[in-house]
Amino acid sequence: MSRRSSGKPVCGKRLGLTQAAVAEAMGITRRAVIYYEQGARLIPKVVTLACKALEAERTA
Template sequence: MSRAKRPNIVSVEPARGYVLRVRWRDHGEDIVDLAELIAAKRALAALKKPKIFAKARPGEHGWTVRWGGNIELDADYLYRLARYQAKESLRPEAFRNWRAKHGLSQAKAAAALGVSDRMVKYYEDGSHMIPKTVMLACRGYDALRSAA
């Protein structure tokens, strides 16, 4: 999370179906569905048990969510997942697919979106979250291309 304040967890409330209600120090509140992640990651298998999932709490200094034992998820990861689920950001693979669909090099994609070549690389490798403005610019580019 580059220059913006890193997400910091104030409180966590487990809900039905592997959902967490996460309240952030400076970023409001999100509902994060962990069902897919829990199903896909063997290390999280214990969370399939409702009694264990219900033990979610903020970790030390709010930088993680902990369930006891060795199970925890990073606040940055949860914040990104919340943005993806809320359709407020693109996943890196979706951004790469968008660029490939239009046959754009990284440099041409950067020019089309009004960002630097370096940021396109960061978006594609996942080291920087794709902001909503860039996601909307991609949609606008799609609309202009389909109207032509």
């Protein structure tokens, strides 16, 4: 099930990354990151999982 964001960063702010850096790391466009953060589009489960993996990688 996908979830709708309510203006929260996809995961970059917690890691100190820009939207462009998050997009590049996850293989999506910066525009997609913006849509998810604004709540304009549902965040696909695969993006949520990629974010968790990115956070784990960066904090390990």
